[in-house]
Amino acid sequence: MSDPFTTIEPRPTLRAAEPGPAPASQLHRFRHGEFEIVVLSDGYITLSADVILPDAEPDERPGILARLQGGPQSAPFQVNIPLIRIGEDLILVDTGSGDKFQPSAGRLASHLRAAGVDPASITKVVFTHVHPDHAGGTIKPEGALMCPNARYYVSEAELQFWVDPNYEATMPPTLHAFARGAQRDLAAIEDRLTLLRPGDAVAPGMQAIETPGHTPGHLSYQLDGPDLMIVNGDVATSNVVFFEHPTWRFGFDVDPEIALRTRQHFLDRAATEKIRMLGYHWPYPGLGYAERKGTVFRFVADAGTHS
Ligand SMILES: [Zn+2]
Numbered sequence: 432m433s434d435p436f437t438t439i440e441p442r443p444t445l446r447a448a449e450p451g452p453a454p455a456s457q458l459h460r461f462r463h464g465e466f467e468i469v470v471l472s473d474g475y476i477t478l479s480a481d482v483i484l485p486d487a488e489p490d491e492r493p494g495i496l497a498r499l500q501g502g503p504q505s506a507p508f509q510v511n512i513p514l515i516r517i518g519e520d521l522i523l524v525d526t527g528s529g530d531k532f533q534p535s536a537g538r539l540a541s542h543l544r545a546a547g548v549d550p551a552s553i554t555k556v557v558f559t560h561v562h563p564d565h566a567g568g569t570i571k572p573e574g575a576l577m578c579p580n581a582r583y584y585v586s587e588a589e590l591q592f593w594v595d596p597n598y599e600a601t602m603p604p605t606l607h608a609f610a611r612g613a614q615r616d617l618a619a620i621e622d623r624l625t626l627l628r629p630g631d632a633v634a635p636g637m638q639a640i641e642t643p644g645h646t647p648g649h650l651s652y653q654l655d656g657p658d659l660m661i662v663n664g665d666v667a668t669s670n671v672v673f674f675e676h677p678t679w680r681f682g683f684d685v686d687p688e689i690a691l692r693t694r695q696h697f698l699d700r701a702a703t704e705k706i707r708m709l710g711y712h713w714p715y716p717g718l719g720y721a722e723r724k725g726t727v728f729r730f731v732a733d734a735g736t737h738s
Pocket of ligand 1: 562564565665711712
């Protein structure tokens with residue numbers, strides 16, 4: 432198979448209105464310090480306005496949904512999955528939706544193949560959290576693991592929260608389907624799972640950092656380099672809504688108050704330290720910076736790192 436990291440291709444020209452896969456010839460590849468990274472697409476998911484904008488005034492919604500290139504009641508969000516080579520390791524951050532969430536997502540396995548990557552060569556799968564659009568691709572439709580030779584990493588707090596056998600009594604009904612999915616995916620990798628605590632390294636120079644609230648054990652991953660890069664999962668699901676309105680809640684946050692504190696702290700730090708971020712649901716390839724604008728932030732896409 433060809434090496435997905437060595438072929439240099441032009442930048443992708445995807446727009447959110449044409450969400451989804453970058454063809455193999457348009458994949459975004461770059462180097463960050465010792466890390467070689469290619470951003471794969473799992474397709475896109477569609478979220479309702481009630482989930483995206485619960486705190487917006489009704490008259491604010493149409494303008495924001497239009498900026499997200501959505502319709503009157505919903506908007507599409509892309510799904511960006513970095514594949515990271517460091518030393519002998521080939522590391523995937525999250526597994527996408529597989530056939531477990533929305534039919535517009537679940538493209539990761541075919542995009543890996545198109546990029547010349549055999550999923551059997553992936554040595555580590557590292558989860559930010561185990562929502563269905565992040566862990567649903569773990570098991571293939573026929574039941575085998577997509578990455579059969581990988582070691583899997585998830586935060587201890589995340590596992591403890593979702594595997595509660597009494598979840599139907601302890602969690603609100605809106606979380607029950609998420610809990611069933613998380614239990615299914617975590618059970619499938621039980622014997623090859625490493626539990627992480629904030630500060631743990633998953634590879635040399637790649638460290639888990641605590642970003643709770645979206646889920647109780649949500650982790651982001653910091654990659655050392657000439658500057659700092661953080662793969663931040665769903666800390667800020669929309670680079671428009673939650674950068675410009677950092678006090679607004681997101682409908683899929685398990686603990687909205689903790690999620691707000693995490694988001695505000697994270698964006699504040701990202702702006703101050705000029706951290707390069709990779710957001711799971713931001714426009715492909717999901718790379719950019721937070722720029723302070725008064726008391727809020729503005730997303731600045733990373734234009735200068737394609738190699
Ligand atoms: Zn997500």
